[in-house]
Amino acid sequence: MNQLTVWSGLTTIGCNIMTLHDQESRLIMDFGMANDQLEGRNYHSKIAGLIAEDKLPGIPYLYNEEDLEDSNLAANTSTPFSQEAVFISHLHLDHMQGLKYLPDRYQVYMTEASYQLYQNLIAIGDEFPIAAQVIPVPYNQSLSIGKYMVKFIPTDHDIPGSSAIYISHDHTHVLYSGDFRFTGFTSDRMENLIKEKLPIDILLCEGTAFSFDEEVGEGDNGDRLQSEHELLVKTQALFSQRDQAIVINPYPRNLDRLMALNEMSLRVKRPIAWDKNFAYLLHEFTQDPVYSWDPAADSYSQVVEFNQRNHYAYQIAYQDIDQLDHIGPGLYLHMNGEPLGDFDPRYQTFLDQIASHGYDLVNMGVSGHANKEDLVYFASEMQADITIPWHSFHPKRLASALEQLGLTTFVPEIGAVYDIEAPLD
Ligand SMILES: [Zn+2]
Ligand SMILES: [Zn+2]
Missing domain, CATH: 3.60.15.10 (Ribonuclease Z/Hydroxyacylglutathione hydrolase-like)
Incomplete structure (x- = not known):
């Protein structure tokens, strides 16, 4: 049986x-x-x-x-x-x-x-x-x-x-x-x-x-990406321009993406400064240097200031969205972080907050x-x-x-x- x-x-x-x-x-x-x-x-x-x-x-x-x-x-x-x-x-x-x-x-x-x-x-x-x-x-x-x-x-x-x-x-x-x-x-x-x-x-x-x-990944403006590789290549191109502030919002459990983004950011000499939780996870999963904007992360990462927007990119989770005040205006790369889409009741408020801080939202999500x-x-x-x-x-x-x-x-x-x-x- x-x-x-x-x-x-x-x-x-x-x-x-x-x-x-x-x-x-x-x-x-x-x-x-x-x-x-x-x-x-x-x-x-x-x-x-x-x-x-x-x-x-x-x-x-x-x-x-x-x-x-x-x-x-x-x-x-x-x-x-x-x-x-x-x-x-x-x-x-x-x-x-x-x-x-x-x-x-x-x-x-x-x-x-x-x-x-x-x-x-x-x-x-x-x-x-x-x-x-x-x-x-x-x-x-x-x-x-x-x-x-x-x-x-x-x-x-x-x-x-x-x-x-x-x-x-x-x-x-x-x-x-x-x-x-x-x-x-x-x-x-x-x-x-x-x-x-x-x-x-x-x-x-x-x-x-x-x-x-529609296909998963389409929707919104049809501008979702098809693969993790495409996300990495497009993000690298934006990081290399250096003319505006860049903030990213990925999901913390997607460690492969976080490690790939971190490595790319070091390679193009525009390191991502992560919040203390992301910095902790990266520190545990990779040998590469990890930067953070949060002084609380100083035991496992190199802490940097918000005022160097052309030298660093910043990862800001939704609960820290007011930190955008210290960085922007600029580009906000939404990479499957929360809130993910309009099925989330917080999404419209989130869009308003991004706009009021002077950011242009770029949808850089890839479906799992x-x-x-x-x-x-x-x-x-x-x-x-x-x-x-x-x-x-x-x-x-x-x-x-x-x-x-x-x-x-x-x-x-x-x-x-x-x-x-x-x-x-
Ligand atoms: Zn599932
Ligand atoms: Zn799943």
Whole structure:
């Protein structure tokens, strides 16, 4: 017996959670949340409220009984599984924000690079230690949980440690793609995964790009960039002009981009001065010199002044936006930092603030997700018996694109239990 259940993330971008179990063991794949703010009444506990508001999945035997309110779930807290483990594909919030609500009996496995990033995010206060035990695993090393064999396979995404997760059980094999793209600095990882020609009964494939009528990365003024390399080249050209102040706003967890930008800025002799958190992360991940505009960062970086706008570029996160007063006017390169787009209620205020400080906004974002063509290419090359599209507003659009190529797809019901040793229906 090997049974699969999808608990969330079928028609949302992220927060995709599934379990696989047999009589003895259960695996939980990813444990993300969109947000963990309660909207409703006084619940029995925070966990009970988050489950009631569909922010945490109502998975049986997962939570401690005293945290639960729903009588059905509460009656089911004595687990029949002798072995259980949680696997995290990468450290974006939509894949791991729920970890802090896991009971302490769980082991949480993630790649070594994810683990290193996690420890450093805790050090800067961007994450907090959790009750469950977090265990780093090297890429491609098989781990057994009961009859299950699990390994993390490296992928190209916009965060260190990103992975697809391959799960074998007797003669059935499941690949969970995680989030991926072919346009980062490590796109060869995707080609290597394809070349492995792993036997796959079920592929759970992200479908972010099929959420939108336009391609991911388009939108706004259609001026998003196609790849990390293009971002680097265009940023270097702007840095080299030196006639105006430049401020950048990237996302702190995209360390490959931060390291590439830092290295480029040193090479063109216009170093980026980072805030203390970014400077800390860079100091931990690279041997290159790191500059900061924050005197609090002086133990791990070289602190510089704001008044040398032609000699330095500056990284300013949204919470520090008033610092623009000390630098500008100039160019504001928006590189997937917060607030990311107009779905964020802070976005219009942000645009007004940029303009009032005298900055021209340049959208220099690159998507962390494969475009539609690359998604279809990946899923068709993987040659799974069945592909389950998820992590998309419109999983059926990816399904029909694949069906047209002769692939078999399946869109499961949330919470339904499927025996994957038999045909799915
Ligand atoms: Zn995601
Ligand atoms: Zn992601």
